[in-house]
Amino acid sequence: MSYFNIIYIFAFLPVVIILYNIIPKKLRPVLLLIASYLFFFYISGKLIIFLILSSLSIYFSALLMKKIDKVKEEKITDLESEEKRVVKEKYKRLKRTVLVVTILFNLSFLFFFKYLNFFGSIVNGILDILKINYSFKLIKLLAPIGISFYTLQAISYLVDVYNGKVEASDSLLKVLLYLSFFPIIMEGPITRFSSVCDSLLKGEKTTYNSICLGYQRILFGMFKKFVIADRLNIFVKLTFGNYRSYSSLVLALGAIFYTILLYMEFSGTMDVVIGSAEIFNIKLEENFKAPFFSKNISEFWSRWHISLGLWLKNYIFYPVSMSKFVKKITAWFRKLFGSRVATQVMGSMALFAVWSLNGLWHGAGWTFVVFGYYHLILILLGNIFEPTVIKVCKKLKINRDNKFYKFLRIIKTCCLVVIGELIFRAPSLSVAFGMLGKIFTKFSLKGFSSEVLSLGLDVCDFLVVILGVVVVFVVSLLNEKGKNVRERISQKNIFVRWAFYYALILGIILLGAYGPGYAPVDPIYADF
Amino acid sequence: MEKLIEILEELQPEVDYESCENLVDGRYLDSLTILALISEIENNFGVLVPAVEIIPSNFNSVKKIWELIERLKEEE
Numbered sequence: 034m035s036y037f038n039i040i041y042i043f044a045f046l047p048v049v050i051i052l053y054n055i056i057p058k059k060l061r062p063v064l065l066l067i068a069s070y071l072f073f074f075y076i077s078g079k080l081i082i083f084l085i086l087s088s089l090s091i092y093f094s095a096l097l098m099k100k101i102d103k104v105k106e107e108k109i110t111d112l113e114s115e116e117k118r119v120v121k122e123k124y125k126r127l128k129r130t131v132l133v134v135t136i137l138f139n140l141s142f143l144f145f146f147k148y149l150n151f152f153g154s155i156v157n158g159i160l161d162i163l164k165i166n167y168s169f170k171l172i173k174l175l176a177p178i179g180i181s182f183y184t185l186q187a188i189s190y191l192v193d194v195y196n197g198k199v200e201a202s203d204s205l206l207k208v209l210l211y212l213s214f215f216p217i218i219m220e221g222p223i224t225r226f227s228s229v230c231d232s233l234l235k236g237e238k239t240t241y242n243s244i245c246l247g248y249q250r251i252l253f254g255m256f257k258k259f260v261i262a263d264r265l266n267i268f269v270k271l272t273f274g275n276y277r278s279y280s281s282l283v284l285a286l287g288a289i290f291y292t293i294l295l296y297m298e299f300s301g302t303m304d305v306v307i308g309s310a311e312i313f314n315i316k317l318e319e320n321f322k323a324p325f326f327s328k329n330i331s332e333f334w335s336r337w338h339i340s341l342g343l344w345l346k347n348y349i350f351y352p353v354s355m356s357k358f359v360k361k362i363t364a365w366f367r368k369l370f371g372s373r374v375a376t377q378v379m380g381s382m383a384l385f386a387v388w389s390l391n392g393l394w395h396g397a398g399w400t401f402v403v404f405g406y407y408h409l410i411l412i413l414l415g416n417i418f419e420p421t422v423i424k425v426c427k428k429l430k431i432n433r434d435n436k437f438y439k440f441l442r443i444i445k446t447c448c449l450v451v452i453g454e455l456i457f458r459a460p461s462l463s464v465a466f467g468m469l470g471k472i473f474t475k476f477s478l479k480g481f482s483s484e485v486l487s488l489g490l491d492v493c494d495f496l497v498v499i500l501g502v503v504v505v506f507v508v509s510l511l512n513e514k515g516k517n518v519r520e521r522i523s524q525k526n527i528f529v530r531w532a533f534y535y536a537l538i539l540g541i542i543l544l545g546a547y548g549p550g551y552a553p554v555d556p557i558y559a560d561f
Numbered sequence: 562m563e564k565l566i567e568i569l570e571e572l573q574p575e576v577d578y579e580s581c582e583n584l585v586d587g588r589y590l591d592s593l594t595i596l597a598l599i600s601e602i603e604n605n606f607g608v609l610v611p612a613v614e615i616i617p618s619n620f621n622s623v624k625k626i627w628e629l630i631e632r633l634k635e636e637e
Contacts, residue, residue: 197613331591355610376597379600380592
């Protein structure tokens with residue numbers, strides 16, 4: 034069951050809403066937990082045991098860390114400062130041990146289900162090169178749904194408790210629900226405990242407003258998925274499936290369509306996710322903020338899959354930058370080359386860790402690793418050359434705030450993003466490089482229009498895609514300019530409001546890509 | 562506080578540090594500039610800034626950064 038499944042939107046969700054409103058307030062969080070576990074069990078069956086193990090491990094570890102802090106406070110009350118320091122250090126080490134062991138315990142599940150085969154094949158390759166006659170047997174394992182998302186949430190809770198940013202929760206229900214809440218379990222957003230812990234247990238009754246706003250958001254997500262993403266999928270499948278048969282321009286179009294498809298599918302899922310939570314008065318953070326208006330790759334990643342970017346920033350980038358090892362190396366560079374170079378080195382080392390993990394998080398495969406390092410290189414080049422670009426612009430009297438200059442930067446960023454997504458989508462590195470090679474070296478307009486129309490989409494399909502993209506673009510543009518479209522619609526009178534809703538519903542029904550000839554997109558991020 | 566403003570102006574000019582209250586949220590300071598700022602703070606004010614303190618609310622204004630420095634001094 035995906036979030037776009039009719040069973041989820043028109044059966045599962047409404048039943049949960051009805052039950053939620055008829056039971057006492059105290060029992061509502063329990064209902065959400067039962068619904069979440071049923072949702073998980075429906076998809077992953079017995080693998081639910083791993084979700085429960087992760088939840089219990091972080092619950093008890095957090096309480097243990099709290100207990101360690103309490104004992105420490107009791108012990109140091111009457112001590113002198115030097116003794117205090119020794120005792121503090123002792124308990125800090127103990128706390129750190131609990132943190133590290135629990136993180137490793139949770140990461141072991143992730144490694145087992147997601148990376149065992151990948152690293153196994155690397156080891157087999159090395160054994161083969163060394164002519165050692167042994168190879169590990171590789172088995173395809175079915176991972177618990179959303180393991181990459183809930184494991185990151187588990188780690189964030191533990192680290193926040195360790196750092197004293199969040200108090201360890203005494204409520205088991207709260208921790209269980211935090212990790213399994215059905216709208217976010219499959220594809221995020223990766224949520225911090227502090228931002229949802231209170232609202233999860235509040236059990237506020239749903240209202241006409243919360244249901245209307247929630248379903249309005251869900252409908253918009255369905256529009257993005259059914260009208261645009263599902264329509265483009267057939268074209269993308271054919272071009273990526275057999276790239277040698279197609280011309281360079283068609284391949285470029287395939288890569289552009291995949292980028293649009295990915296955005297519509299993932300941001301559409303986030304609309305369903307955030308809308309579902311909104312119905313229960315639980316506010317989730319936005320995961321996208323008009324990413325295609327970004328002027329460089331760094332900005333793009335602060336607008337695309339925001340929750341993953343923030344997680345990596347908070348739990349990898351800054352801790353790595355501030356680590357003793359990196360500081361030592363930075364100090365050495367500072368002495369030799371000055372502050373600016375030293376900061377670049379410090380940031381680059383942390384970014385290397387971030388993008389290695391970002392690539393691998395998306396999947397256990399070389400295309401994902403290269404996808405990560407591709408972005409790392411672009412960001413590093415951007416950091417290194419930005420001061421020079423600013424100087425050149427000043428000399429040439431180019432106003433960097435000029436609209437046309439900004440537009441050129443946005444186009445440049447979009448092109449770089451499309452190349453990245455091509456690598457991301459390609460079934461192998463040889464296909465990715467083969468496609469890129471063909472796109473950049475064999476440009477030809479010959480037979481382009483007839484070739485485009487032979488890939489599963491007719492003129493009407495293209496017109497619908499353009500119309501759909503324009504609708505999404507206008508909404509994004511208005512939001513970007515600070516004009517909240519949803520608020521504006523909700524302020525209109527009932528006739529105008531429902532005219533919008535009906536237009537959206539009719540759009541989904543009449544323009545959705547259903548039936549033979551189309552290939553619905555599987556939930557892309559759920560596989561991560 | 563004057564020394565702090567001086568450091569900030571050197572790292573990222575063209576920002577009115579006296580009045581700006583969204584240095585991080587408004588994207589005036591990016592991650593790399595924050596790293597450079599922390600290095601300067603550690604060198605000039607003799608405090609160690611742990612990674613856990615690098616959150617937008619601690620760096621959104623000069624006042625907030627100064628409060629962080631004072632707090633870290635006290636804790637040490």
